[in-house]
Amino acid sequence: MGLGSLIKKVKKREDVIDIQEAFNIYSLLRARYVSTQTVQLFKNFVHDVGWEIILNKFQNNFENQIDNLEKLGEKFRIIMPNRPPVDVKFATRLNGVTDDYIYKKIYHDLVAQLMSLNHAVRSTSTNDNLRHIIIQDLIGHFEDFDTLYKFGKLKGWEETYPTYKTAISQEEEQLSTSEAFHIWDHIVMRYEQIELIGIFSSFAHDTEFKVILQHGLYIYNKQVKKLEQLALKLNIPLPNRSALPVTAPIDPEMITDKFMYRIILSWELASLDAHVRATIETIRNEPLRKLWSGLLNSELEYYDKYLKYGKMKGWTRVVPIYGEPVT
Template identity: 75%
Template sequence: MDIISIVKKAMGQNERLDIQEAFNIYNLLRARYVSAQTIQLFKNFVHDIDWEMILDKFLKHFEKQIAILEELGEQYRIIMPTRPPLDVKFSTSINDITDDYIYKKIFHDLVAELMSLIHAVRSTSTSDKLRNIIIQDLTIHFEDFDILYKYGKLKGWEETYPVYKTALPHQDEQLSTSEAFHIWDHINLRYEQIELMGIFVNFAHDTEFKVILQHGLYVYNKQVNHLEQLALKFNVPLPNRPTLPVTSPIDPETIKDKFMYRNILSWELTALDNHVRAIIETIRNDSLRKLWSELLNSELEYYDKYLKYGKMKGWTRVVPIYGEPVT
């Protein structure tokens, strides 16, 4: 089932910008300026040719994103941060600045950008166009992050992280302690979401909203089944499963659809944060990081459609408007 079909092709795109979205454009542009300048600086000291090619690829992505953000800032008449120099060049090379050091600095820079981007996705609710632009930037940024991390492992620049230890031997793959935690944490998160949605589905008044909740339960149960098998494979303790939903004796009129919608939306935002953190902190097991990325992409798509549905129903919070684009 596709939730967007339930939305019924909501009326034309709203181009207005709210006050937080105006700040998001400014803040993301400021971060991109710094990231681009950092890469330009470090390119003067790179020794490895392949490493320089990867940095060039990152820089092209940053420059493209900067151009889009600058155009949005101009359209909405937002005061923009100070632009950095066109490039940063040195006439001499400094051997003390190693490729290993540059990798670690770029790695932490990309992580900081990821946190800024996911916050911008979370807080961009008025302009669907802007949210889609930020989601696209986030997706590309994660692809760059994955390339960076795998290259760092290949070159031996990554650190050795604590291994998750159990009494039973692992088969082919090992987990770090953070990776084991995120499997356990995601199972807990989905259990709590499933339990809440199982309760709410009995109280939903709107037929379409009831269908959305039932679809969400189907998706989350499917995901948690996979996570449970991973936990068993890697000997990660499983938490208690949620209680089975029952018909409540409480009067359904006491719980409004808007209240239930907003609670589910809050859990969606929590899930987005958990997926991002899991990707960043999965530093040993590549297949597990791929799973977190797939969950994030699925969650982003579902969140975007769920938010649009709530806006159409008038259930979302209305953030004060900053302005409309210059025509």
């Protein structure tokens, strides 16, 4: 049985937000205002026509996000940051502000926004609709980030990164040290998660929860096998695997399903962080970037369902509600 079929009974609370969600709306809107101003400013100095087209696309995306966030702020009566000017114009061009510099500045701004959005996804737990909006913004930002990176690479604006040294020559693009690390790190993380879920499976009391744990084991084992094959192909040392799970001799009453659920939820959040960092720091190998992107999108979908399931069971934390919504 999938998580989707189990959460249909969840009562929706889209008419309220908690105190952290109120701050997330404010913080994300403030960041979008600054992002829009930054793009408007740099468009005055752009020389490359293709670069200007990409910046226009980013600006349109930011403005759509601003519109959604402003509506949410109005609905929930949140004090909003000051709105920026409609546009930023300069009468002259400065040759010292190069396309290369603009690229690096926009690149670092997008990375900061990705980390901010990831935190907002993690901390938006009360309002499912708001979390869905933020998840879509995160996915959209990664699409912009991918567009930006590929364009910068095409133009030769990307830096030369430390190469992962291996005796085996790579037919395609060489790995960077960060890319090799993230493959190894993901395998370690999945080994630990598989071991933990295997232990919890023997202690789970709720039948549905046990099925969810077993399904999680299936998915993680499938992912880790793919990562193991990739590591072997790229000559990356594999870490030691965890011991095979054993049947517990006792069934301690103190290990509750709620406790196990929350531990696994924290691992879900750790996985999201790992996928985000891996995608950002994969700066050479295009197939590897697609792999991390796929893992991130799958994890976001599963995390959303897993959180809703926990809310249905009454196992999640209850964050204080913010104010009263407009009726």
